[in-house]
Amino acid sequence: MDVKQIAIIGAGIGGLAAALALQRRGFRVAVYERAKEIREIGAGVVITANARRALQDLGVDEALEACSSTIAVFHTCHFATGEVLRAVSSEDIRRKSGLASLGVYRADLHNLLMKSVLAQDPHCLHAHSEFVGLEQDGAGVTARFAGGGTARADVLVGADGNASAVRTFLFPDEQPKFNGQIAFRALIPEALVPASVRQRDSVMAAGPGRYLLCYPLRGGRIMNLVGLVQSDAWEEEGWAIPATNDEFARAFAGYEPDLLELIRNIPAGDVFKWGLRDREPLKQWTVGRVTMLGDAAHPMTPFLGQGACMAIEDALLLGRAFAISATPDEALRRYEEARRPRGTLVQLSSREEGLTLQDPSKKRRTAQDRGLLDYDPATVPV
Numbered sequence: 001m002d003v004k005q006i007a008i009i010g011a012g013i014g015g016l017a018a019a020l021a022l023q024r025r026g027f028r029v030a031v032y033e034r035a036k037e038i039r040e041i042g043a044g045v046v047i048t049a050n051a052r053r054a055l056q057d058l059g060v061d062e063a064l065e066a067c068s069s070t071i072a073v074f075h076t077c078h079f080a081t082g083e084v085l086r087a088v089s090s091e092d093i094r095r096k097s098g099l100a101s102l103g104v105y106r107a108d109l110h111n112l113l114m115k116s117v118l119a120q121d122p123h124c125l126h127a128h129s130e131f132v133g134l135e136q137d138g139a140g141v142t143a144r145f146a147g148g149g150t151a152r153a154d155v156l157v158g159a160d161g162n163a164s165a166v167r168t169f170l171f172p173d174e175q176p177k178f179n180g181q182i183a184f185r186a187l188i189p190e191a192l193v194p195a196s197v198r199q200r201d202s203v204m205a206a207g208p209g210r211y212l213l214c215y216p217l218r219g220g221r222i223m224n225l226v227g228l229v230q231s232d233a234w235e236e237e238g239w240a241i242p243a244t245n246d247e248f249a250r251a252f253a254g255y256e257p258d259l260l261e262l263i264r265n266i267p268a269g270d271v272f273k274w275g276l277r278d279r280e281p282l283k284q285w286t287v288g289r290v291t292m293l294g295d296a297a298h299p300m301t302p303f304l305g306q307g308a309c310m311a312i313e314d315a316l317l318l319g320r321a322f323a324i325s326a327t328p329d330e331a332l333r334r335y336e337e338a339r340r341p342r343g344t345l346v347q348l349s350s351r352e353e354g355l356t357l358q359d360p361s362k363k364r365r366t367a368q369d370r371g372l373l374d375y376d377p378a379t380v381p382v
C-alpha cells in the first residue's frame with residue numbers, strides 16, 4: 001500500500017499501542033502528544049486476557065507480566081461487613097480465558113510501549129504538540145497544532161482520549177455528559193495496607209450509591225485504590241485534581257473498618273478525584289482519511305475495567321487492517337467494521353454494569369461473565 005506516514009494524535013496507551021502495531025507491520029508513524037513530557041500517571045489498570053493477546057502480538061506481554069501483579073483472587077465483599085460474597089481465582093480466569101488478569105502500574109505499561117515504539121523509530125514521538133484541527137482532501141490529512149504548526153500524513157488516527165479534540169472536530173454536536181459520579185484514586189504502599197485487605201488480595205465492595213475497588217500492582221508492593229460515588233456536584237475531568245483522605249473516607253462512611261483504614265492510610269497528598277463523563281456510542285468512527293481509537297472512539301465508564309483493554313485491541317486491529325489492505329480507505333473500512341460493534345457493546349455493557357452495581361437486587365456480571373475476555377484480537381477477522 002502506498003502510505004508514507006500515519007499520524008496518531010495522543011501518546012496514551014492506545015496511541016502508543018497503535019503506533020507499535022503499525023510499525024511492526026512496516027508503516028511509518030508520527031505520534032503527536034499535547035503534554036510537554038510523554039508519560040503516564042501513576043495509577044493502576046487491570047489488563048485482561050483479551051488485551052494481553054494483543055500485547056503478546058506486540059511483543060510486550062512477557063515484560064509486562066514480569067513487572068505486574070497477577071491478581072490471585074477477585075473478591076466481591078459486602079461493603080459494610082467485609083463478608084466475601086464471591087471469589088473468582090486467577091487460576092479460574094486463566095483456565096477459562098487462557099491468560100490471567102494483571103494488576104498493572106500504568107506507567108510500566110506505557111514505558112514498555114514507548115520503549116518499543118522508539119526502538120522502531122527514535123524520532124517518531126512529538127511532545128508539546130496539541131492538535132487543534134485538520135483539513136483533508138482525497139490524498140491525505142493536514143493536522144494543525146496549537147502555536148501554528150502543521151503536519152501532513154496519509155491518514156490521521158485520533159487516540160486523544162475521552163475529551164478527544166479529533167472527535168469534537170469530526171462531530172462537533174456530540175458532547176460528553178457528567179454521569180453523576182465522582183471517582184477517587186490513590187496508591188498505597190504495601191506496609192500501610194491493613195492485613196485483612198492484603199490477605200484478600202483484591203476487594204470489590206459495592207454499597208448504596210458507591211463502589212470501591214482495590215488490587216495489587218508491582219508484585220504486591222503497591223495497592224491501587226479506586227472509589228466511585230454518586231454526586232450531584234460537578235467535578236472537573238482529569239486524573240490529578242487533589243482531594244483529601246477525609247473527603248474520600250466521608251464519601252465511604254459506613255464501609256467496613258479495614259477499608260476505611262486503608263483510605264486513612266493513604267500517604268498525605270496522594271488522593272485525587274475527578275468527575276466521570278459518559279458519551280453515546282457513535283454511528284461512525286471514520287470520516288475520509290481520519291479515524292479514532294480507544295477512549296476517543298468509545299469512551300466508557302470504568303465498571304467493567306475494559307477501557308484500556310479496548311484501546312489495545314483497537315490498536316492491533318488497526319495494524320492488521322493496514323497490513324492486509326490495498327488502500328488506506330479499505331484499511332479504515334476494515335478497521336471500523338471489525339471494531340465499532342465491539343467498542344459499542346463494551347461501552348453499553350459498562351454503563352449497564354454501573355447501574356447494576358447501584359442496585360443490590362441485581363446480579364453482577366463481570367467482563368469475564370460477559371465473555372469479553374474470550375476475544376482474540378490477533379485472530380478475529382478484520
Ligand SMILES: Cc1cc2nc3c(=O)[nH]c(=O)nc-3n(C[C@H](O)[C@H](O)[C@H](O)COP(=O)(O)OP(=O)(O)OC[C@H]3O[C@@H](n4cnc5c(N)ncnc54)[C@H](O)[C@@H]3O)c2cc1C
Binds near residue numbers: 010045046129163226
Ligand atoms: C477509575 C478508572 C479506572 C479504570 N480502570 C481500568 C481498568 O482496570 N482496565 C482498563 O482496561 N481500563 C480502565 N480504565 C479506562 C482506561 O483508563 C482508559 O480507557 C484508557 O486510558 C484509554 O486510553 P487512550 O489511550 O484511549 O486515552 P488516554 O489514556 O486518555 O490517552 C490520550 C492521550 O492523548 C493526549 N491528548 C489529549 N488531547 C490531545 C490533543 N488535543 N492533542 C494531542 N494529544 C492529546 C493526552 O494527553 C493523552 O496522553 C479506567 C478508567 C477509570 C476512569
